[in-house]
Amino acid sequence: MFFHIVLERNMQLHPRHFGPNLRDKLVAKLMKDVEGTCSGRHGFVVAITGVDNIGKGLIRDGTGFVTFPVKYQCVVFRPFKGEILEAVVTMVNKMGFFAEAGPVQIFVSNHLIPDDMEFQSGDMPNYTTSDGSVKIQKDSEVRLKIIGTRVDATEIFCIGTIKDDFLGVINDPGAAA
C-alpha cells in the first residue's frame, strides 16, 4: 500500500556546495540518499514529492560539514498482510517461485500454488496446469495475496499465495517471454 507522508532527516552537506544554489544541492542529495531505501517502519521510499522545511545548519567542528534538519514529503510503499499485489515472477524452482512487486520480494511456496499446477523442470522451469493452459515461469505476471511479511530494519520480505479466488497468472506467458 502506498502512503504519502512527511519524514525528517538530518542532511550533511559538504562545504564545497556552499554557494548560491545550496538549497538545490541539498534537495538533490536528499533524493539520492533517500529514494529507494527501505525502513522497516515506513516501508520503501518511492519518491520525494517536496521539501517542507530546511532548518538552520550546524557546522561540524573539524570537518566543516554542515548538518541541516530537512522535512520532506514522500511516497512510501509498505506491503501488508492480506494485501493483494501484482508482481512479476523472477525465479521459479521446485520449492516455489519468487516475484517482485516494485521493490518488494515475494516468495510463493509450492504448497501455496494451486494443487492442479505441477512443477516442470528444464531450461525454463515453470508451474503448469495439467492441460497446459496456465503457466507460471520467469517474467510471468501474477496477482497474489500476501500472507506474511517479515520486516527488518532495512528490508521487507513477503510470503504470498496464489491459492485463492482470482489469484494467479494475469498475462499470457508466451507474450511475456
Add this chain to the structure above:
Amino acid sequence: MSVEPFNRLVKLAARAFYDDITMKGDNQPKTGRSDNRGMAVVILDALTRRQWVREEDLAKDLKLHSKQLRRTLRFFEEEKLVTRDHRRETAKGAKIFSAAVAATSDGQQTGKEGEEKQKMHTHSYCCLDYAQIYDVVRYRLHRMKKKLKDELEDRNTVQEYICPDCGRRYNAFDAMRLVSPNDEYFHCENCNAELVAESDKLAAEEMGDGDDNARRRKREKLRDMLQKMEVQLKPLMDQLARVKDLPVPEFGSLQAWEARANAAGRAANGDSGANDSSKSSQGQGYGGTPMPFLGETRVEVALSGVEVKEEDSKPDAASTSMKVLPPWMIKQGMNLTKEQRGEVKQEPKVDHNSTPSGLSDDKKSKVNDKEDEKDIQDAYIQAYYAAFIKRQQEQEAEKKKQQELENASNAPNDISSDRKVGMKSKRQEDERDDDVEWEEAPTTGTSETHKLNDLNVQADASGDDEDDIDWEEG
C-alpha cells in the same frame, strides 16, 4: 441460576479432553499400578458436586492421596478450569469454612472442627470456575478446528523447512537466502544440505517430502480428522450452545463465598420455607458425600427450567441430565394427588392428563412409557378401590333392605334417609335434626349392625352421599 447445564458441560469436557491425562510424578516409572488415567475426570466430576472445597476434604472423599490430588488440581489450574485459593489459617479459620460447608449442604457435612490443630496451617481450596471453563472449552474447540482447517486448506501457513543433516529449521521468510544458484532446491546455510519441506505436521512422517500424492493423502486424513472431531465433540458443542445464554453460576472468591454461604445457612435455619429455592440450588451444587441422587432436590427447578426442555429435545444428549431427574419423584407426587382425589372419586383420566401434559414435553418418550405403565396400574388400583367400596355398599344396602322389610311401617320416609339411619351410629343421630322423629324405631332391631358399621363411619358416609342413586335403583 442453575448449575446443572454447566456441570454437564464440565463433565463432557472432562471426558473429551482429560480422559487419558495421566498425572505421574517425574521420577516415577509408569507402571500399571500408577496408571491413573481417568482420575482427572473423577476429580472434575466430584468438583461439579461441590462449590468451594478444601483440598484435603476432597482428597478424603475421593480416597486419593492429597499429593496426587494436588498435582491434578494444579494441572487444572493451569488449564484454567479451576480456581484455587491458599491461605494460612488456624483451626478457627477452618471452622468458618466448615460452617459454610455445613450451610450449603444442609448440615449433612460431617464436622471436621476437631481435627485442626491450633497451629497455623496452609490450606488450599479449589472451586470450578464455570465462566472461565466455558471460555476455555470454546477456545480450545476453536483452536482445534482452526488448526485442522488451516492445514486442510494450506491457507495462511508459512511453510517451514528443515535441514535433514543438522536439524536446523527455516521458514519461507528465509527463502531468499536459501536459494542456490546450482539447482532448484533450498540449501542449508550451515551444511549446504538440501532442505526438506516440513509439510506433514499432523499427517504421518512416512509420507515424505510432500509430493502431490502424499499431499492428497494428507488432506484426506485431515478431512477425516475434522469430520471425526465434529461428530465426537457434537455433544460438547451442543452443550456449549445451550449454556450460551444462561447466567453463569458464580461462587465468587473463597471469602465471599464463605460469607454468603454462612449467611444463607443462618437464614435457612431461621425460616427454611422462605428461601427454599436458593437453599436447594446450593445444596445440590455442594454435596458432602458424592451421592448420585444428591441432585434430586432440584427436580422442581429442572422442571420449570428451560434448559431441561432443550436438553431433552436432543435424544443423545440427555443421558446424564435424566439421571438427575428421577421419574419416580414426579410420579410419587402424582400418586398423592390421585389418592386424594380417589377418595372423592374423580375419574383418574382427567387429572392424569392435566399433570403430565406439563411434563410430557420435558420428558423423554421413555419416561412417558413408564408413566403410561404407571397410569394403568394406578387406574387399576382405583378401579379396584372403587369396586371394593361399591361392594361394601351393596352389602350394606342388602342389609338395609332387610331392615326396611322389617321396618315396613316407616315406608313413608324417603329411602335415603332410611339408609342413613341404617348406617349411622347412635352417637351421631342427635346431630341430625330432620331424622329425629323416626329415630327410635329402627334402632330397635339393628343395634348390632350399627356397631359393625361404626368402624367405617367415614368411608360409608362419603360413599353414601354419592351412591344414593344406584342404591335406589337396586
